[in-house]
Amino acid sequence: MTVFPMRSLPLAISGVSKVFDGPSGRITAIDGVDLSIAPSEIVSIVGPSGCGKSTLLRMVAGFDTPSSGDILLGGQRIKAPGADRGIVFQQPQLYPWLNVSENVVFGPRMRGVPRASYADAAVRYIEAVGLSGFEKHYPYQLSGGMRQRVQIARVLINEPTILLMDEPFGALDYQTRLEMQKLLLDLCGELAPTVLFITHDIDEAVFISDRIYVMSRRPGRIAETLDVPLPRPRIYEEATASDVFVQLKLRVLKSLQH
């Protein structure tokens, strides 16, 4: 495959809080979160529902702004959404009226990038996510896992400096989820993107991450930061059977129960 490492940037979140005005007064969704990701690192946030992990990701995406604190990507403050950050949602969010190819190139096409400079990339990224031969299929003809593959190719073609993944495999069946985790690690091996990954699947977090941040229930705070010293490339069957994996999994579980 001919895809090349991306220009990955570091992410620095410092002292970020988010306060919402709810019907029953002010709600602190996120309280003083510090988090940093080095270029090409894969970092997961795990936490119970409603801990604000998705809110945090949406602020990095630029859909929302912090009430206080800073989010810096490559030293630049995030102001608005942009194609430099590739967001993968839990639901595929494809354009159902466009086929696989058209979905993948929609971003660059709309931004006015000349066709010549994205046509080859489309072929490469469709191949990289394992969808060669399905270019002309419409989303309704694809399985859930294949739709997520399209979504991943659609952000990779923009050569983002960071991948933001919001429980991307949470709606898939177990088998497909494992397949997608392997695909993600393969892609990361070749493209070396910076990854911020939200999940509530502890096995998934330990298997894919370099570091895990455990968030507490509302107000969302970082309860614990855990490094994952598993060597790469990781083979699922070996990695998940290792003592390091089992110990870490228990640590995360314990941390979540506090």
Add this chain to the structure above:
Amino acid sequence: MSARPSFPNFKNGVAMAKPTDTRYRVISIVAVGAALALWAGLSTAGLLEVNKFPPVQAIWKALSDLLTQGYSGRPFHEQILASVGRALAGFSLAVLAGIPLGIWLGTNRFADAVMSPFLTFMRPIPPIALVPLFTFYFGIGEGSKIALIFLTAFLYLTVNTAAGVKSVPEDLILASRSLGLTRRQIFFRVIMPASSAQILTGMRISMTLSWTLVVAAELIAAQVGLGYMITDATTFFRIPIVFVGILTIGLIGLLLEGILLAVERRALHWRGKQ
């Protein structure tokens, strides 16, 4: 690269016409044939009162008379075209006004808040209840009938279009913003195609509504049209003509629905077989 996807149920995922579809179609055709045969049989056996339920042959004769002589001085096709014209006029005006308004209400919460109480209140009022008032406002001619069809189709289209626009997933819009689309592109290239399915379905349903309503409006006051023809014919006990009128209304209704369904299927092939 490793980790090729597995494609569970892929062949099932692409819904193909099942062999049973044809079988059920045959069953439907047989059922219609059987009903017609039963009717003819009952008539021939003298079990139906001829004055109230004319035999099939009488209806056939009424149809050929209508085709050659017309009804009350006007050819049959003129009666049909009068009704179709009114329905299409009201429906077209409703599309021109209702769809843009619906799109606006679907994207502007303030406008929606202002308009929705009126639209919600008007919708359950049976259009026929407005006929006397509309006759008073717009006269006994074309105006009152077209206004009635317009209003009914317009209310349906506006509310349905607004709902279609509102149902575009928030995350699809966010995904588009993060792909770098401008607000204008999100409107024209995402929100419009994403809501087109519901808008087209709404057009088909309001077309059928318009057709139902034109005939109802003509029952009350008209000098030409299928509704006029069946009321007038009933008054003179020309029951076979009434039957021909009713069957024609049904067939044209099916035809209009079929045309719009075909347009919908073609334009919305990406929804898959439904």
